[in-house]
Amino acid sequence: MSDESDYYMDDSASDNYYDDDDDEMVDGTQDSDRESSPASEGEASDDDAFGVELSAAALGKVKRKSYEVNFETLSDAAVDRLMNKEAEHVAGIFGLEPSTALLLLRHMAWNKERLIEKYMDNPEAVRKDAGILAAPPLAPTSSSSSAGVRRSARRANSVQPSAPPSTPFMCPVCCDDEPPNTYALACGHAFCSTCWETYLHTKVREEGEFTVRCMDSDCKLLADDAFIARVCSKEDSKRHHELVSRNFVGNSSQYKFCPLPGCSYTISCPSAASKSSLMTIVPTVKCPENHVFCFGCSLDQDHRPLICHVSKLWLKKCQDDSETANWIKSNTKECTKCQSTIEKNGGCNHMTCKKCKNEFCWVCMGPWAEHGNAWYTCNRYEEREGVEARDAQSKSRASLERYLQYYNRWANHEQSARLSLDLYSKTEKKMEEMQTTSNLTWIEVQFARKAVDEVFKCRMTLKWTYAMAFYLAKGNEKELFEDNQRDLEKAVEDLSELLESPIDPDNIPVLRQKMTDKTVYVLKRNEILLDDTAQGYLDGRWKWNADAAILNEAE
Incomplete structure (x- = not known):
């Protein structure tokens, strides 16, 4: 992956998409620094496995399915640009420097509208609460340039090491009376470079703080990013920048970090930004590293077709002491x-x-x-x-038996999904065997791997259908849902059995055709179930039983 690429579109989105505001076609490519995610490339190869070649024009006309959401992946550089854009907007309104605007935005938890309202009402109070020096008095136009020079000089004194003092100086912290360098913020409280480095390291590394104040106990002045980058080590400066980025993303409903450990990508999904939207959609997203997670609840797996609120109820029921x-x-x-x-x-x-x-x-x-x-x-x-x-004993026993009925099937599909991953190694051997015993090429035997992929995805779908069925109220809609569930389950079991069966060298062409047909059928059954469930959320068809009755009122 190129380091220059900052934006990535999700694999289900096309190169062109409709903008909801003006309904005109918008080019989804972000200049020349955008490149396709690995997920997109992997899906293209899957299509080739079936002998299907889709042109770029055809891919551009693919319609997003009802159970999918539009999302975008942002790199670290893209997040930086978003933060700077917010700061420049605020700075332009109030005539501030971007570094000051950044500090104000962090103080207001990146709520730009609230900051503008508060700052216009009482700028001195906002600056004081945020730990920023009071704004200098307005100077006449003729002397504005000299005022700018004075402010620049003051900023330089806070970033650059001060010159050796003409009068004796002793660091207030370590009592070193001959420090090689001293640093001070605009407040003028000077400390030796060693104490500053130790202080910043402790704040950033050990305490995880991105807001660092002056070391003087009576001073509330904040150190800006330039000062921190100048004084502390590169590692600590990088960590501080990560903390600032996480604070920005964490305070925004439109952005979320990939929850997988070690992954630094940020996902943007505006359609799932409001809590009300999570009652009708399951915002499953995927970063360029193929990490799948839910944008709504940050669960590190695809829990479609069950919405976030109910999936939380189910997981809590399975994990706490209620059972x-x-x-x-x-x-x-x-x-x-x-x-x-x-x-x-x-x-x-x-x-x-x-x-x-x-x-x-x-x-x-x-x-x-x-x-x-x-x-x-x-x-x-x-x-x-x-x-x-x-009576109480009988009801309690019936409740437990009902719960175990759904939980055992939920857990069984979870276990089967994990075992499906073990099929990859077995499938690789079978693919090599088919190449040696037939005239099929490596591309032509990819149908087996595609089958394993579909089995895994559908097992995850089936797993969460049982959690959803546990909370659905009795009625025709639940019966139709369970019919779709049964059809998908039967198709998945047939395909799994075919994958586990031994290979007959004389019957490979028939096996290929049969497995391809079953894979396509499983894929279609999964789409039918997910599409019907998603449409049911939009239509308000799903009603919940007493265990999740509060959701009926929310709808």
Whole structure:
């Protein structure tokens, strides 16, 4: 990947796209420094595996699917330009220097509109709160140039090491009375270069602070980027710049960093910037390193077709102790007198609470004294206090069984998806075997790898369909959803079985055609399910059960 390239379009977007504001065709290429992402190149090779050649013109007419979102990948340099553009805009409005505007924007968490409003109302108060020197008084036009010289000189004194003082100087921190260099911000509080370097290193590296104030305990003046870059090491300066960039991206709803460790790309997805939009779309994006994640909740996987709010509910249900409590309710009972939890460890229904010595029947929860000589069975029917306990027990057990029904299938597809990745190595060997036993070229045997790719993607889709089905309210819409789910599941299992089957050297052409057909069918079934689900969100067709009923009100 070229370092000069700052912008990358997502693999599902075309070179030309429609601008929502003016409805005219806009060229999606960012000058000459834009290049296609690896994902785009990989998908082109997948098309070749089926013997399909798509021209550039044809690719430009590909319509984005209803379950996809437009997004853009930004490099570090592109993020820098966005920050500088914001600073230049503010600087132009108030006649400030860009470095000062940057400090003000960070102070306001990059909320430009709020900064403009506050600064116009009381600029002195804003500058004071932000740790910036008060603006110099307005000078006559004739002397404006000399005022600029004075400000430049003052800035130079804060960045350049000061000259050896004519009077004795001792660093207030380390008490060195002969420091080789001293530095001071515009406030004039001077410290030796060693103390400044140590202070900046601690703030940036150890504390992760991008806002650094003067070392004087009574001074609130901020150090600008130029001062930090001049004084500290290159590594610390780079780290400080990363912290500033992360602060900018973190305070914007339109940008997000790729959550995968070590990846520095930033994704822009304006269509998923508002919380309300996340009720109707699942903004799955991919960086140039092929890292797939959700722009809405930053989950490091594709959780389509389930929207972010419900996927969070499901993951929390799977991870916290709620199901442990459910197990306790299903496998234990409470003493009818002191409500202590009791687990049955024998066949006798005569229970004696160790805490309060209360005796009751495990089956009907009634007092044991009323059972007469029926020591090991309980065939009594009566409407008493034990009925409520039995009803609660039955509901809890049914709730647990329902949860496990969906969770086991969710976990099974997750495990199958991971095992599908192991198929890659097996498929590589099969592809080599097919080349040696037939006249097929390397490109012509790529159909097997394409099949594995589709199996993995569809396993992930099926995994999240079970989480969605758990929260869907009963009705015709849920039945149609489960029909699509069943069709996709059957198609995926057929293709998986074909991938696992041994290769007959005399039957490779038939195998190729059969596997290609099944792969295309699986791809279409997956698209049908995702498209119908996405359209259902837009139409408001999906209704949620009691576990996610709050979402019905939000819609």
